[in-house]
Amino acid sequence: MSAQALISTPAPAAGGPGCSADTTLSFAVAFDAIGTRWEIETDEPLDADVQARVKARIRKFDRAYSRFRSDSLVSAMAAAPDGGRFEFPDDAPALFDIYDRLFAATDGALDPLVGSTLQLLGYDAAYSLTPVPPAVRARHVRQRATWRADVARESSTLITRRQVVLDVGAVGKGYLVDLIAAILADSDVSEFVIDAGGDLRHAGGGETNVGLEHPHDPGLVLGTAQLRSGALSASAVNRRAWGDGLHHVIDARTGIPANDVVATWVVAQDAALADGLATALFFVGADRLATSFRFEHVLMRADGRVKRSSNFPGSLFVEKES
Amino acid sequence: VSPRATDPTSRELQERFADAVPEVVVGRPLDQVRVSRLAGSSGTPVGFNDALRRIRSQASR
Numbered sequence: 415m416s417a418q419a420l421i422s423t424p425a426p427a428a429g430g431p432g433c434s435a436d437t438t439l440s441f442a443v444a445f446d447a448i449g450t451r452w453e454i455e456t457d458e459p460l461d462a463d464v465q466a467r468v469k470a471r472i473r474k475f476d477r478a479y480s481r482f483r484s485d486s487l488v489s490a491m492a493a494a495p496d497g498g499r500f501e502f503p504d505d506a507p508a509l510f511d512i513y514d515r516l517f518a519a520t521d522g523a524l525d526p527l528v529g530s531t532l533q534l535l536g537y538d539a540a541y542s543l544t545p546v547p548p549a550v551r552a553r554h555v556r557q558r559a560t561w562r563a564d565v566a567r568e569s570s571t572l573i574t575r576r577q578v579v580l581d582v583g584a585v586g587k588g589y590l591v592d593l594i595a596a597i598l599a600d601s602d603v604s605e606f607v608i609d610a611g612g613d614l615r616h617a618g619g620g621e622t623n624v625g626l627e628h629p630h631d632p633g634l635v636l637g638t639a640q641l642r643s644g645a646l647s648a649s650a651v652n653r654r655a656w657g658d659g660l661h662h663v664i665d666a667r668t669g670i671p672a673n674d675v676v677a678t679w680v681v682a683q684d685a686a687l688a689d690g691l692a693t694a695l696f697f698v699g700a701d702r703l704a705t706s707f708r709f710e711h712v713l714m715r716a717d718g719r720v721k722r723s724s725n726f727p728g729s730l731f732v733e734k735e736s
Numbered sequence: 737v738s739p740r741a742t743d744p745t746s747r748e749l750q751e752r753f754a755d756a757v758p759e760v761v762v763g764r765p766l767d768q769v770r771v772s773r774l775a776g777s778s779g780t781p782v783g784f785n786d787a788l789r790r791i792r793s794q795a796s797r
Contacts, residue, residue, distance in 0.1 A: 453773070541787030612775050625769055627776025634763035638771055648775035679775060720761040733760045 438605055438620045447472045448480070450587070450611035456598070457605040457618065464601045468594055475590045478502050479582045481529055482539045488580045489539075492529070497574030506570040509582065509589050509686065516584070516690045517561050519706045523697035524690070525561045525666035529579030530554065534669075535660055543656040555669035583662065588613045588647050588689025595685070607641075608685075612648040615685045616641045626728070629677040629714060636720065637712065639681060639728035647688035649696070650677040663696045672696035676716050681727060682709040 439455040443465060446452070454460065454468070480486040487500050516524045534551050536543040545551070559565075559578045566573040572580075582589070591608050595615045598606050605618025616622050621642035628634035629650040639646055651671065655661040661671045678695040682688040691709050700711055700723060710726040722730060766774075 543787055607773070609773050614773065614775060622773065623771045625766065625771035625774045627774050628761070628763045629776060631763065632776075633766055635766055635769045635771065635774070636761045636763045638769065639775070646775055650776050677776065714761065718761065731762050731764045733762055 438618070439607060439622070445469075448476050448587070448590070449482070452611070453607075453609040454594070454598075455607045455609075456603050458603065460598075460603070461601065464597065464603070467597050467601075471593055471597060472590065474503060475586075475593070478506075479580070479586055481579065481581055484539075488529075488582075491572070491574060492577060492579045494574065495577055497576050497578070500572045500574070502570045502572065504570055505593065507567070509585060510567060510572075512585050512589070512686050512690055513561060513582075515706060516694050519703055520694050520697045522560060522562065522667055523665045524584055524694050526580050526582055526584070527559050527561050527564065527578050528664050528666040529581030530558065530577075531664055531666065531669045532581055532583075532662065533579060535664070535671075536656060537662055545660060551669050555667075558666070558669075560666070584693040585686050585690040587611075588645065588685035588687070591615050591645070591685035591689075613645070613685050613689050614641060614647070615645045617643055624728075626679055626712060626730075630718075635731070636714070637722075637728055637730035637732075639679065639712075639726070641681065641727070644681055644683055645685035645688040646679060646681050647685060647692040648677070648679045649689075649692035651696070652676055663693060665697055674716055675713055677714040679712040680709050681711070682707070 438457050440457065441459045442453060442455045443460055444451065444453045476483065477485070478487045481488050483489065487502060491498070491500050513526050531551065531554065532538070534546045534554055536545045559576060564574060564576065564578060587610055591610050591613050592615065594608055595617060599617065605620060606616070607622050608615045614624060621640045624639045624641055624646055625635040626637045626639060626648070628636045629652045649663065651661040651663050659671055659673060663672045664670070665672055675696045678692045680688045680692040680695065682691060687707060688709065691703060691707060691711070694703055695711060695713055700713065703709070710723045712720065712722045712726055712730065714720045720730060720732060
């Protein structure tokens with residue numbers, strides 16, 4: 415974490431161009447953590463001890479799950495040639511359960527062990543952004559470890575027999591947003607929005623208006639969502655891309671970045687699910703996911719066409735074709 | 737596709753299928769839309785953006 419300006423200050427009347435603050439959420443704290451900008455807006459100032467608990471929880475998450483720091487549990491797993499037992503925080507089974515469900519619902523396309531493939535594509539701890547040759551990647555994918563076959567679990571402990579590179583990129587940030595939401599709810603904060611760079615969670619009686627950023631033009635909004643007592647997660651591949659079709663949403667079965675869908679938005683009960691489903695939609699149709707999960711979504715394909723589910727809580731700025 | 741049927745049964749059927757038909761997005765400038773926050777690719781990790789800038793500056797040398 416860096417630049418921890420965790421001071422509860424009155425939220426500005428306007429949060430930037432085109433932004434207007436929610437009327438009931440007058441207080442805000444903002445800070446950078448796990449590589450993203452966080453904003454927590456509340457109806458009452460956040461107590462210092464609550465802020466401290468939030469900070470401590472994010473640190474604990476980072477120590478366990480970061481693929482980008484050498485002292486994390488994930489780095490220890492990646493460095494163990496014959497595997498081992500790795501004890502994650504007590505709450506971890508809930509995170510692992512979501513990965514079980516998403517792995518099953520996508521036939522293994524969404525696999526948290528995709529970390530090793532991401533490394534070979536150049537999305538590594540040093541951010542080399544330099545991929546190894548396609549033939550090397552293909553061989554690696556054939557011999558890869560999978561979440562189902564190569565990781566055993568005893569509650570919050572993961573047991574491995576070979577090197578695995580866990581990457582909780584699909585669900586982790588949303589999951590952490592839920593943990594922070596639980597801290598706020600525990601502390602009797604009645605209305606809040608947590609915004610962790612595209613993973614949002616709202617609680618309370620009001621609602622918050624969210625602009626859906628156009629993936630090809632950051633100055634444009636392609637629609638809005640009204641978020642009320644729930645979570646919204648966005649995923650887009652265009653800006654986290656490093657040349658020639660390489661980006662961070664990888665089909666674990668092929669080792670190849672998804673190329674049909676360019677951006678997704680999912681509204682669900684909690685942020686972990688919204689985050690995971692926003693990634694799963696790059697691999698599997700919404701109809702199939704809807705048999706296992708309750709969610710609403712908007713999806714943009716590579717050809718620019720946009721699809722939304724009928725009960726998505728918002729509107730799109732579209733030209734309807736007749 | 738706007739549902740056009742007035743008969744309640746066929747209208748319901750049309751609405752059910754309306755979401756299956758892709759629409760062409762036009763987008764609106766940010767300053768013309770009232771929103772409190774944004775969701776999209778702006779959530780790109782700080783480290784990634786730094787690395788991308790580094791690589792681009794190396795490539796342009």
